[in-house]
Amino acid sequence: MSKSRIENLINYLNKAFQKDAGLWSHSVLDILEKVSVKEAIWKQNKIHSIWEIINHLIFGKEYLVNLLEGKEPTSEEEFKTPEEVSEKEWKDIVEKLKNSHEKLITLLSNKTDEDLDKPFGEYGTLEENLYGVLSHDCYHVGQIVILLQLMGIEV
Numbered sequence: 577m578s579k580s581r582i583e584n585l586i587n588y589l590n591k592a593f594q595k596d597a598g599l600w601s602h603s604v605l606d607i608l609e610k611v612s613v614k615e616a617i618w619k620q621n622k623i624h625s626i627w628e629i630i631n632h633l634i635f636g637k638e639y640l641v642n643l644l645e646g647k648e649p650t651s652e653e654e655f656k657t658p659e660e661v662s663e664k665e666w667k668d669i670v671e672k673l674k675n676s677h678e679k680l681i682t683l684l685s686n687k688t689d690e691d692l693d694k695p696f697g698e699y700g701t702l703e704e705n706l707y708g709v710l711s712h713d714c715y716h717v718g719q720i721v722i723l724l725q726l727m728g729i730e731v
Contacts, residue, residue, distance in 0.1 A: 581689045585706045586681055592713045593677050602731065604633070604717050605674070610724065610731060613666040617657045618727055626723055627657045627666070629716050630673055636712050637676035640705055643697045644683040680709070 579587070595605040608630070616627040624632075635650075642649045658665065684706070692703035699705050724731050 581692055581703070582684065582687050585692070585703070585710070586684050589677075589684075589706065589710055589713075590681065592710055592717075602717055602721060604713050607717050607720050607724070607731060608670050608673075610729065611666075611720070613661055613663045615724060615727055615729065616666050617661055618723065619657065620726065623723070624719075625657045626720050627661070627669065629719055630669055631656075633713065633716055634669075634673050634676050636709055637673070637680050639697075640709060641676065641679050641683060643705075644680070649697065 591603065593604045595603060595609065611626055616630070617625050619625045639649045687702070692706075693701055696702040696705050699708060721731050
């Protein structure tokens with residue numbers, strides 16, 4: 577029996593995010609395990625740091641979580657690298673990203689294919705929003721790979 581659309585989307589969201597599961601190459605967690613706090617805060621010119629990108633990924637997932645929970649989505653504040661950071665704080669922000677992803681997947685596990693077609697927030701249907709998050713993770717993991725390569729780190 578073939579998987580439902582929602583099962584397929586959950587599967588792809590997890591492949592793009594979870595360790596050792598990358599859709600094509602690296603997943604979000606595959607790349608982040610290679611990043612220390614030093615690399616996470618590295619900036620050049622006006623490009624975003626990896627830390628800032630992770631804050632942005634958290635926002636994207638929490639936006640959908642809030643909508644799924646019937647709450648108002650929060651607006652994204654300027655995502656910045658904190659002034660003072662530690663390895664523990666970096667691990668905490670990565671953990672927050674993991675928790676956001678897990679919460680999103682848990683909420684989606686109660687949805688049906690019919691739910692995918694319903695209007696959802698300001699970005700179309702639930703299905704369109706989920707493809708957006710999937711694309712968002714893949715796009716930003718590519719950015720992180722390039723940033724690491726600019727720092728001379730092979731991935």
